[in-house]
Amino acid sequence: PWDRNPIIATMGAGSLAYIFTTPPTPVPGTPAALVDFLARFDFDRDAPRIFGTNGQFTESPMALMSPPDATNPMLAAFARRGGKMIVYHGSSDPVFSVNDTLHWADRLQRNLGLAGANNVARVFPVPSMGHCQGGPATDQFDALGALVDWVEGGKAPERLVASINPANKELPPTWAKTRSRPLCAHPQVMRYAGGDVESAASFRCANP
Template identity: 35%
Template sequence: CRIAAQFNTSSNSTAVFELWLPLSSNWNSRFLTVGNGGWAGAVNYPDVGRGLKLNFASMSTNTGHNSSGGDGTWFQYQEQSFDFGYRALHLSVEYSKQIISAYYSTQQSYSYYWGCSTGGRQGFVEVQRFPNDFDGALIGDPVIWQTHEEAWEDYAGIGFYPNTSETFISVEQWDAIHEEALSQCDGIDGVLDGLISNPERCNFVPDTLLCQSTKANSTSCLTPLQLGNLKRLYGGWIENNTVVWPGVPVGSELQGLLYYTNAEVAGSYGLDYYRYAILNDSTWNSTAITIEDVKIAEQVETYGALASAYDPDLTAFHAKGGKILHYHGWQDSVVNTGISSMYYTNVLAHFASLGNATAVKVPDFYRLFMIPEMGHCQGGDGPWVIGAAGQPLESPSNDTMHNALLALVDWTEGGSAPEKIVATKYVNETTGGEVAYQRPICLWPEAPVFLGGDATKETSWEC
């Protein structure tokens, strides 16, 4: 049964959601909400369909506006900002649960969340602000600190406007940068396979890419100005010894090639966000971004409209027995991977600050996994198929070892916390095709290390 609904979120705003219900004889008695991507603006039909295929009652919302995923001009309307930030999804969850109860004459046994990118942010907003909405959340590559993420996109793009600038890095040069990163970092995990299992364990020195005077225009090296721009990306945005946003991870160069070299596209999200959600100035130029703009964004965020999800206080979700399985790809330079480890570290610090009276062990309810060389939510040079939201390929086995959603269900309902997840890389990136190799995905800060034998087998690796 397919149900489409539209409801008022305020006196002058509406939201849409669709709820797909399996036959009573097929329903697994669970409710699954799927998140969105980009600026949303439409129901996430592919992931709703995947949830239905697994016999979940599955729902997605348009987040309170209709647009393409790259159009943020609607931020100029405050009520739509509230809807996108938190309201449309939360209310859609509440209404969906009422419909489920009426349709099946019983309530769902468990409720789950499943989202990546913007969907990751939505998931953290839910567990932070509405802890009773879900029992478990599978959250990937989250835009968890929206005000700072969009500022970084503007800041990072400065070195690439225009493409004739002396700091611009070409497609061919990104290839050379990536090859140098591999030459310095690839073998740390014990095997040379074209993958960097954990960039945090490599002290990459990009100075080796500096052109000699006779090669000043070479595509295989960098001028001093280009090298400075590259170091700026790796180093992140730091102001007064405070991290505004972490740098791109080593190994993500070929994702960066697509993203930063095409700076007009890379900056479009940050441009619309600061123009319409923060500064109310449609003529503002993203190359003018400063820390003062970020401070203004934080003041606007105080009113709750933009719903960043960087609050480390997960005590309410923990108290109700909720579980979070959080993952991020090491080749993601759209939402730099370091933000996930920064947030997890803040959560650890928050619970430690509560003292021994609470004695909460964060991994008992919240676990972070880093995926070697996975791009933004999917793709990339490494193994990336784990049954997660936004992934167009299916795991070779629908079990708790290979499917992260099923691992979350098992943890939430059965208490079996995942120690690792097996990620798959297909030949020709085709579901059902030949498996190129598999690798264990480890609890951060652990990383896979080669034991010997056949490197294509996950059993040849340990965390």
């Protein structure tokens, strides 16, 4: 479909035109028009429009898409209400850089201390996952269930267990259909502890 263009030319072009620039740029929804829009995008002229506002769009795309308190996160009001936040982000996301999310988490941990930040928000990078799913990754996990357990049961998630989607055509052929991996809360990383390399039980989350 879509003349077999990659997802960045189909989903990415439309979102860039209508979401990430103010004012939005009307683009026909045909494959040729989307590719032409990307080819003509001028980074000197058009990219700054991510910070743009006008009478109709009073919040810039950057402000809309940035995490709370992006430059100096404290999450004070959120924490006062007893809020809990689980953030996951694919390390191969072509739309949003995982590094921006991790920098936000680092600033939050610097402001509140690791224990204080972990009491409010936990960030789980997903190795090799693309935008929300896909890629050569274990991209199937229950973050919502973990959030419910945290909010309603007081059980903070130290790690999430992720498995593969057997229908994912981007998986390496050498991977077992039962492969699972732990997703570790930043700044911890996954370490092999011994045993079956296809099982999450063979890995631990450790400080880098």
